[in-house]
Amino acid sequence: MSTVVPLATPRWRGPDLKELVAKVAFGDQDAFARLYDAVAGPVFGLVRRVLRDPAQSEEVTQEVMLELWRTAARYRPDRGEVLPWVLTMAHRRAVDRVRSAQAAADRDQRAAAQAHAPVFDETAELAEGRLEREQVRRCLKTLTELQRESVTLAYYRGYSYPEVAEMLGTPLGTVKTRMRDGLIRLRDCLGVGA
CATH class of the missing domain: 1.10.1740.10 (RNA polymerase sigma factor, region 2, helix turn helix motif)
Structure with a gap:
């Protein structure tokens, strides 16, 4: 069945x-x-x-x-x-x-990227800085030896005027005068304040 x-x-x-x-x-x-x-x-x-x-x-x-x-x-x-x-x-x-x-x-x-985005063009900043340094070097070459040494020691190495005078074996008044004259020539060469 x-x-x-x-x-x-x-x-x-x-x-x-x-x-x-x-x-x-x-x-x-x-x-x-x-x-x-x-x-x-x-x-x-x-x-x-x-x-x-x-x-x-x-x-x-x-x-x-x-x-x-x-x-x-x-x-x-x-x-x-x-x-x-x-x-x-x-x-x-x-x-x-x-x-x-x-x-x-x-x-x-997007908000985080905008917050961290530089407000300047980094490449342009670098190029501009390089051009300015080259122009300063070129203008430094127009100074007398004492002017160039005084400006370099004071402004690029951070020494005080009395320290520069001592290092160069030159009276302080002479160093001040040479630096003032050198800075005026640099200003004119760089076109600053013109």
Whole structure:
């Protein structure tokens, strides 16, 4: 004797989601609690796969459930099942969160880059500095030996006038006069104050 095995075993299908959404559309809180229990798990799972962050996933899941409460009247049974409709809302909300976070990170990165960006063109500054140094060297060559030595020791090596006079073995008054004359010639050569 052969036994007949049914091809598909009947399974418990849970609450009728279409019926629950219809009741939620009229403000039925008990229906919403049952709908919440039926779809919150799949919604959280989908959102978690998109966001990866558990705390943000919980937050977005709550937003989706609130949106479901507010928009239940928009559900159209002839356009599809409830769960795919809810999961579409969840996916959109999760993607929006990712895009929002990325946009915020991009804004922060641009702001940080602008805050650290030099207010001058570094290459131009270097080139200008090099040209100025060359011009100063050229102008220093127009000075007498005593003027050049006095200016170099005082302004490039940081010695005081008395120290320069001592190092050069020259009276202090002579060093001061030579430096004054040398600085005037440098000013004229460099075109400063002209």
